[in-house]
Amino acid sequence: MGEAVAPGATDGAIDIAPEWRAWVTENVLRGVSKNEIVERLTNEGIDLEAAREIHRRVTSSPELIGAARVTKRARRLELILRLHREVAAQADEPNTIPRLADVDPSLFYDHYYAANRPVVLEGYATQWPAMRWTFAEFAQRFGDVEVQLTVRRGEDANYNLPANTHGVTVPLREVIERIETEPRSNDFYMIAHGRNSDIPELHRIFDDVILDDGILDPKKLRGSTALWLGPAGTLTPLHHDTSNILFVQLVGRKRFRLASPFEVDLAENAHAMYALDEEGNHRIRGAFGDSVLEKEVILEPGDALFIPVGWWHHVEALDPSISIAFNNFPPANDFDWYRPGSVT
Ligand SMILES: O=C(O)CCC(=O)C(=O)O
Numbered sequence: 001m002g003e004a005v006a007p008g009a010t011d012g013a014i015d016i017a018p019e020w021r022a023w024v025t026e027n028v029l030r031g032v033s034k035n036e037i038v039e040r041l042t043n044e045g046i047d048l049e050a051a052r053e054i055h056r057r058v059t060s061s062p063e064l065i066g067a068a069r070v071t072k073r074a075r076r077l078e079l080i081l082r083l084h085r086e087v088a089a090q091a092d093e094p095n096t097i098p099r100l101a102d103v104d105p106s107l108f109y110d111h112y113y114a115a116n117r118p119v120v121l122e123g124y125a126t127q128w129p130a131m132r133w134t135f136a137e138f139a140q141r142f143g144d145v146e147v148q149l150t151v152r153r154g155e156d157a158n159y160n161l162p163a164n165t166h167g168v169t170v171p172l173r174e175v176i177e178r179i180e181t182e183p184r185s186n187d188f189y190m191i192a193h194g195r196n197s198d199i200p201e202l203h204r205i206f207d208d209v210i211l212d213d214g215i216l217d218p219k220k221l222r223g224s225t226a227l228w229l230g231p232a233g234t235l236t237p238l239h240h241d242t243s244n245i246l247f248v249q250l251v252g253r254k255r256f257r258l259a260s261p262f263e264v265d266l267a268e269n270a271h272a273m274y275a276l277d278e279e280g281n282h283r284i285r286g287a288f289g290d291s292v293l294e295k296e297v298i299l300e301p302g303d304a305l306f307i308p309v310g311w312w313h314h315v316e317a318l319d320p321s322i323s324i325a326f327n328n329f330p331p332a333n334d335f336d337w338y339r340p341g342s343v344t
Helices: 018-029 034-043 048-060 062-088 105-113 135-142 172-181 200-208
Strands: 099-101 119-122 146-150 167-171 225-230 235-239 245-251 254-259 294-299 304-307 312-317 321-326
Touching (some): 018 048, 018 062, 105 119, 135 200, 146 172, 167 172, 200 225, 254 304, 294 304
Parallel strands (some): 099 119
Antiparallel strands (some): 119 304, 225 321, 245 304, 245 321, 254 312
8 A cells, every 4th residue: 555645735635645545435335434444544644634534525526426336236246145155154064065876867957057056976977988997098099199288387386377288299198107107296287278188089088988867968078078187186276167067087086175156255366267366376275265165075986076157166186087077068058258257
């Protein structure tokens, strides 16, 4: 905050640094009382009468009257968020995600998809031929395929931001060999941005999945998937997506930590779809902050996690891992407008 200057009366004018005028305006809009504002200004060395006059001028300015109308609406929306957060915290086990086996699609759509609630579909993929995948088999079948790999992630505090994803093109065999020599690392990872599942030579992986269960729509498969392959220890920082996702874990385990879109503080410093900390860096560990209601789940091979659109999630691989994320649900699933990190 800049220096407040209130030299008092020279032909009735009061001088105040623009930062302090903005501070007064912001605090009036936040509902801070006149007394508190005036006290803070006088603590900054501004004369009492000048402080009262500054407050009077700010509160009677037409700009503030217009801004107050917009703020009133924002405050009402905040109350709705608070209501949702307080009610959600009253659940029996607010930090867990329900696990359902053999889920009926209409129950899934009514109680989870349309309700924007996460759920684990336990054993969802256990009948898939993909459950037999191993890294060795992948190397044998697809070793020559050139894939996009993110590398040197350790060199960059914001390694996952779209502009920084450090992509290189390598044969898949090299990725698998590196996992053998470095089984725990966050330095290299095949992630969704690489669009590897769209590579025609990799399409045969979809011969090993079964999608005619009423949850996903096999006709919409093309362009609706992301292949994630990497060692143990990969960390996908806290972010949200702009579509609903069914995240299917095939090899190894992953730990997911999720928070609802109603946890609006996470959007405070968001950039693109990532929730950044106050220094503008990825929130990697201990990421969420004490006030945020967080849910945690470990996905075993064969499990699927429904990640509702807008939910913040942070993902850590506990083992070398292969997963496929699907967003080919039957209903329209494009919420590209949902970008709280882009609100100016
Ligand atoms: O598995 C990961 O590392 C991240 C997955 C993810 O964030 C997603 O599918 O949206």
